[in-house]
Amino acid sequence: MARDGQQRDEKRGRGRDREERDNEFIDKLVHINRVAKVVKGGRRFGFAALVVVGDQAGRVGFGHGKAREVPEAIRKATEAAKRALVRIPLKDGRTLHHEVRGHHGAGKVLLRPAPAGTGIIAGGPMRAVFEALGVGDVVSKSLGTSNPYNMVRATFDALKNQQSPRMVANRRGRSVSEILAKREGAPAEASA
Numbered sequence: 001m002a003r004d005g006q007q008r009d010e011k012r013g014r015g016r017d018r019e020e021r022d023n024e025f026i027d028k029l030v031h032i033n034r035v036a037k038v039v040k041g042g043r044r045f046g047f048a049a050l051v052v053v054g055d056q057a058g059r060v061g062f063g064h065g066k067a068r069e070v071p072e073a074i075r076k077a078t079e080a081a082k083r084a085l086v087r088i089p090l091k092d093g094r095t096l097h098h099e100v101r102g103h104h105g106a107g108k109v110l111l112r113p114a115p116a117g118t119g120i121i122a123g124g125p126m127r128a129v130f131e132a133l134g135v136g137d138v139v140s141k142s143l144g145t146s147n148p149y150n151m152v153r154a155t156f157d158a159l160k161n162q163q164s165p166r167m168v169a170n171r172r173g174r175s176v177s178e179i180l181a182k183r184e185g186a187p188a189e190a191s192a
Helices: 002-012 014-023 070-083 124-133 148-160 165-172 176-184
Strands: 026-039 042-054 059-067 100-104 107-113 138-142
Touching (some): 042 070, 042 124, 059 070, 059 124, 059 148, 100 148, 107 148, 138 148, 165 176
Antiparallel strands (some): 026 042, 107 138
């Protein structure tokens, strides 16, 4: 039945748009949870999927999907992740601007920028987020629970607190060069 709807969409030209849109994103399956409901005839199994989607250029999102079949749960989670994309500022397109902490429930994470060549030093669920985001060099540590849902949400909490020098300059009403000069410890030219 789903295949018939897909064929109709392709005839109308919608399938091509979906395919092109999907090509710009990569999706990472983080976790699948199998749950059983005991009914009169035995057990009914359901599946819950956690998926992270990103364009490897600063946009990333995560989604949760539940269904009776694994592929359907993954599809639902992927669609939810694409609807929940957020933009994260990256330094030189490869690392974070500053150290940041995030938490969600018992999940606590610490994210630090790293020099070029370090790679992604992170555990499973956090690694998926960084790969989808396009971060090449980062050091991270999960301090709380190892529950993948809470780890992913804590990672997103930390990433949403990430600020670029341009964002700080706009908020303070100063120029980016003033902010960067103070960051390096040298006095800014404008204040001299």
